[in-house]
Amino acid sequence: MKSITKLVLILGLSLAVSLLTSCKNPKTPTSSIPKLDPKISQAGTTGPLTGSRNQGTGPAGDRSGSYGNNNVSPQGVDSVDEVGFDESGIGQASRESFEGRPMDTEIFKDYTVHFDFDSSAVRPSDRSNITAVADYLKAHGDCYLLIDGHCDERGTEEYNQALGERRALSAREAITKDGIQAGRVRTRSWGEAKPAAIGADESSYAQNRRGEFILLLPKAE
Amino acid sequence: MQNRSTLKRATGGILAILCTVFYFTLWAQTTAELDIDRTASLSNRPFPIHIKGGLASEALSVLKFDLEVGGCDIVAEDAATYLVHASNSENITGRLTDQTGSVQYFNRSYKNGTTRAQAHALAGDILKVLTGQDSIFNCKIAYCINTSTDKNEIYISDFDGFNAKQVTQDGSLIRGLTWGAGNKSLLYCSYMRNNPDIYLHNLAEGKRSVIANFTGLNTSPSISPDGKKVAMILSKDGTPDVYVSNVDGSGLVRITQTAADEASPTWSPDGSKLCFSSRISGSARLYTVPASGGKMKRISTTGVGSATEPDWSPDGKSIAFTTTTRRSFQICVVPASGGMVEILAEGESPSWAPNSRTLVFSRKSGKKSTLVMLDVPTKKAKTIANVTGSASQPCWTR
Numbered sequence: 001m002k003s004i005t006k007l008v009l010i011l012g013l014s015l016a017v018s019l020l021t022s023c024k025n026p027k028t029p030t031s032s033i034p035k036l037d038p039k040i041s042q043a044g045t046t047g048p049l050t051g052s053r054n055q056g057t058g059p060a061g062d063r064s065g066s067y068g069n070n071n072v073s074p075q076g077v078d079s080v081d082e083v084g085f086d087e088s089g090i091g092q093a094s095r096e097s098f099e100g101r102p103m104d105t106e107i108f109k110d111y112t113v114h115f116d117f118d119s120s121a122v123r124p125s126d127r128s129n130i131t132a133v134a135d136y137l138k139a140h141g142d143c144y145l146l147i148d149g150h151c152d153e154r155g156t157e158e159y160n161q162a163l164g165e166r167r168a169l170s171a172r173e174a175i176t177k178d179g180i181q182a183g184r185v186r187t188r189s190w191g192e193a194k195p196a197a198i199g200a201d202e203s204s205y206a207q208n209r210r211g212e213f214i215l216l217l218p219k220a221e
Numbered sequence: 222m223q224n225r226s227t228l229k230r231a232t233g234g235i236l237a238i239l240c241t242v243f244y245f246t247l248w249a250q251t252t253a254e255l256d257i258d259r260t261a262s263l264s265n266r267p268f269p270i271h272i273k274g275g276l277a278s279e280a281l282s283v284l285k286f287d288l289e290v291g292g293c294d295i296v297a298e299d300a301a302t303y304l305v306h307a308s309n310s311e312n313i314t315g316r317l318t319d320q321t322g323s324v325q326y327f328n329r330s331y332k333n334g335t336t337r338a339q340a341h342a343l344a345g346d347i348l349k350v351l352t353g354q355d356s357i358f359n360c361k362i363a364y365c366i367n368t369s370t371d372k373n374e375i376y377i378s379d380f381d382g383f384n385a386k387q388v389t390q391d392g393s394l395i396r397g398l399t400w401g402a403g404n405k406s407l408l409y410c411s412y413m414r415n416n417p418d419i420y421l422h423n424l425a426e427g428k429r430s431v432i433a434n435f436t437g438l439n440t441s442p443s444i445s446p447d448g449k450k451v452a453m454i455l456s457k458d459g460t461p462d463v464y465v466s467n468v469d470g471s472g473l474v475r476i477t478q479t480a481a482d483e484a485s486p487t488w489s490p491d492g493s494k495l496c497f498s499s500r501i502s503g504s505a506r507l508y509t510v511p512a513s514g515g516k517m518k519r520i521s522t523t524g525v526g527s528a529t530e531p532d533w534s535p536d537g538k539s540i541a542f543t544t545t546t547r548r549s550f551q552i553c554v555v556p557a558s559g560g561m562v563e564i565l566a567e568g569e570s571p572s573w574a575p576n577s578r579t580l581v582f583s584r585k586s587g588k589k590s591t592l593v594m595l596d597v598p599t600k601k602a603k604t605i606a607n608v609t610g611s612a613s614q615p616c617w618t619r
Contacts, residue, residue, distance in 0.1 A: 092436030092457050095416070118504065120482075156543050156550060156569050157614070158397055158441050159498060159505055159529040161410075161417065162454060162461040162482040165438040166500075169460055187456070188416055189438050193371040193394055 093183040098144055101216035108133055108213035113171055115209040118155070120166040122174045130171065133213050134178035144216035145180070147171050149189040150196070152205035157191055164189030171211040186216075265598040267294040268351050271301035274308045280340040286381055287344030287358045290579065290603050291351070292596035305347060309336065315343040317350055326350045337383065354576035361618045362572075362581060363388070363407055364592060365395050366610040373613070375407065377424075380574075380581075380617070382592070382607030388422070395614070397441040397485075402448025402468070404618040408432065410440035419453055421468065432470040441485050444468075445492050445512070452476070452486035452495050452512070463497055465512060476514050485530050488512065489557070490537045496520065496557075498529045498542075505529045507542060507555075521559035525551075530570055533557065535619055536577035543569045543582075552582050554597060566595055566602050572616040581605075581615040 111133050113126040122130065137145060149168030151160040168187035176182045197204035270293045272284060284307065285295055298304070306316040314330040327346060331339035338359075345356025360380045365373040371394050378385035389395065393413035401408050407422040418434035419442045433439040435457035443452045448468070455464045458475060461482040466473040477483050481501040488495060495512050498505045505527045507520040522528045525544040532541045537557060544551050544562070550569035555562045568582040580595045584604075592605040592612045605612075 095434065095436050098436070118500075154547065155505075155545060156529045158454075158485045159545075161396055161438065161440050162484040163500070165456050165461050166482040169437075169456065187437050190371070190394075190412075191396065195370065 092186065097183070098146070098186045098216060100219050101144060102220065103146070104215040104217060105212075107136075107215050111213055113211045114206065115167050115211070117152070117205070117209065118163070120163060120170045122170050127174070130174045131178050134175050134180050136215075137175075137180050137184065142218040143184075145175065145185045146214040146216055147175075147185060147187050148194075148212040148214060149187060150194060150208055150210050150212070151192045152208040153192045153195065153200070154205065155192065160191035161189050164191050167209075167211050171213075265600075267292050267596075267599045267601055268303060269294050269296045269301050270303045270305060270347075271296055271298045272305045272307060273298070274306050276307050276313070276340075277309055277336070280307075280309050280313055280336050283337050283340035283381075284344050286603070287341060288347065289601065290358075290381075290594050290596065291344065291348040292578075292599040292601050293348075293351070294601075303347075303351070305343075307343060309339070313339040313343055315346070317347050337379075341379075352576070352578065354578055357574045357576050357579055357617075360574060361404070362592075362615050363398055363400060363618075364583075364608065364612045364615040365398060366608075366612055367590065368392075375409070375422075376612075378608070380594075382605045385608070388424070398614040399443055399616050400618055401444050408442035408444060408451065410442070419451075419470075430469070432466065432468070433464075433473075443486050443488060443495075445488050446490050447492055450492075450512070452488065452497075454484055454486065454497075463495060463510065465495075474514065476510055476512075477517060479517075487531050487533045487540075489533055490535055496531045496533055496540055498531060505545070507531050507540065507559075519559075520555065520557075522553070522555050522562045523560060524562040525553060525564065528553070528555075532571055532573055534573045534577040535575050538577065541571040541573060541580055543571065550585075552580065552595065565597065565600060566593070568593055568595075570614050573619075574617045575619050579617075581617055583613045583615060 111129040113122060113129055115121070133145070137143060147168040149164035149166070151164050155163060165187060168189060172182065172185045172187055175185055192208070195208045196210060197207040270288060272281065272295065276284065288295060301320055304318050304320060304322060306318065308314050312330055312332050313336065316328040317326040318324060327350065329346060331342050341358035345358045348354065349356060358380060361377055362380050363375060363377045366376055367373045372392055373395050374390060375388040375395055375398060376385050377388055388407065391411060391413045393411055396410045396417065398407065398409045401421060406424055408419065409422065410417045410419050416434065417438055417440050419432040419439045420429045421432050422429050432442060432451055433453060433455060435455055437456035438461050439453065439455055441454040450465050451468055452463060452465050454461050460480055461484065462478060463476040463483050463486050464473055465476055476495065479499060479501050481499055483497050483499045486495045486497040493512055494509045496507060496509050499508050507522055507528045508517045509520060510517050520540065527545045528542045529545065530543045534541065539554050540557050541552065541554050544553050549567055552565045552568045552571050553562045554565060568584040571580045571582040573580060578597055580597060582593055583590045584593050589611045590613050592608050592615050593602050594605060595602045
């Protein structure tokens with residue numbers, strides 16, 4: 001009797017185990033299939049741009065926050081910040097008006113803005129930096145501005161070039177909302193080519209996802 | 222007593238048999254599916270090949286390298302399906318047979334050119350028999366050698382890294398490197414005038430002309446299959462969008478008009494469509510658009526979270542691209558109409574060879590980046606060891 005019980009027990013156990021393992025490994029592979037974004041159906045036509053061109057109108061709204069508040073969130077958040085981006089006044093002025101101007105790369109060093117991972121949205125905490133730069137430009141009407149957009153190294157090169165440009169353009173849009181004419185502001189993307197921090201960790205990455213303001217002084221006569 | 226124990230044993234035996242049968246039914250169900258997978262990959266196994274005869278060391282190493290890039294496993298004679306009988310006294314002579322030697326596919330001798338060129342030609346003939354595709358071993362690759370994080374120079378070499386020649390000496394940064402019409406020119410974005418601008422670099426004359434130098438971003442040029450148009454990314458009118466112009470930059474047309482950024486356009490081989498990446502849905506995905514403008518259409522890339530740097534295969538059937546995870550880049554292939562993605566290997570910046578079978582891409586390890594070639598059907602990868610610097614943005618002549 002004992003031997004039968006043992007045998008049944010062993011077989012039953014092995015059966016249970018095999019059933020369990022087969023449950024753990026379902027027959028269909030579990031690759032997560034990303035959902036199609038419902039927004040996509042309405043986007044992507046090449047119709048005319050919506051939004052009117054209202055270059056440099058009025059003072060900015062949001063002036064909250066303290067100066068130099070460059071808090072960097074420890075972990076990036078993927079956000080859909082492009083949908084609804086206002087392209088008003090975004091067309092770039094000709095290169096000639098910017099070229100030949102001496103650059104001051106130091107003056108706005110403490111006013112660098114930072115971005116979340118894979119995002120080009122200006123953080124509310126960086127608004128004060130934008131406003132400070134805008135205020136300086138208002139007080140110095142003969143100066144222009146160059147915004148350099150940068151990325152961390154986790155995107156591919158050409159993708160980062162586009163993302164860096166997109167970041168610089170977001171900063172530019174924010175500056176124009178503070179009353180600076182878009183024609184005075186030029187953007188340039190470096191992708192991941194000029195990291196501020198060399199490390200391959202989140203704190204370095206966070207420092208590298210940034211927009212830097214460079215003052216373009218009046219052309220020397 | 223004895224009877225009872227016999228009965229017990231018999232019952233136990235029957236039970237054991239029943240359970241075993243049940244167990245194996247389950248087991249068979251799972252393995253049947255494994256077998257299907259295995260059968261599918263069987264047809265894409267590397268070609269087991271053995272090299273016989275007296276090839277000198279240089280010719281032999283060229284032949285081995287080429288065959289491995291082409292999807293062959295160099296094996297012992299008794300494990301080989303194909304035998305290469307090759308020798309070189311002055312010129313290389315080569316013969317391809319089956320394992321027994323009774324079926325001969327070709328017997329050829331090679332004249333003129335260097336030993337390397339002759340060995341490349343023999344390898345090309347062998348792969349033509351095995352894959353039906355024309356040789357890629359006479360092709361060149363262009364790539365950048367990085368001198369620091371924000372500086373690099375363009376080089377052109379044979380596909381295996383030999384006979385490298387430096388093309389630029391700007392001490393600047395190159396992005397979006399690609400070949401121009403007829404492989405007689407290069408197109409790229411350079412920061413040499415302190416802004417990312419697009420240049421056409423005529424290789425015979427060494428002269429450069431500007432294709433696009435608008436305020437903002439000018440990058441990612443891509444020549445149309447007929448050599449008459451250039452697709453590119455500009456931000457002059459808004460966020461980075463896809464544009465198409467003539468090769469001299471005239472006749473510029475804006476193709477996409479999104480509030481998101483687009484990147485890396487590539488042409489369908491018939492020239493009717495462009496594929497590119499866009500962040501319009503929040504993360505980077507692949508889209509197509511008629512090359513003359515029209516509605517954007519998403520290409521589904523089932524199985525991966527992001528897709529950048531598409532390169533349309535010359536046969537039009539598939540699109541290679543890079544997917545980005547938090548820690549690495551992976552080279553992927555998806556049918557041109559979209560569908561399930563095949564993740565092939567770690568790397569970025571893929572470029573198809575004219576055979577629509579071999580990819581070249583770069584792979585970072587630490588601060589150094591190496592060039593890797595991959596035979597897509599067999600998934601055999603081979604590092605281009607002869608490119609010794611930190612190399613990126615490889616692209617194959619087409």
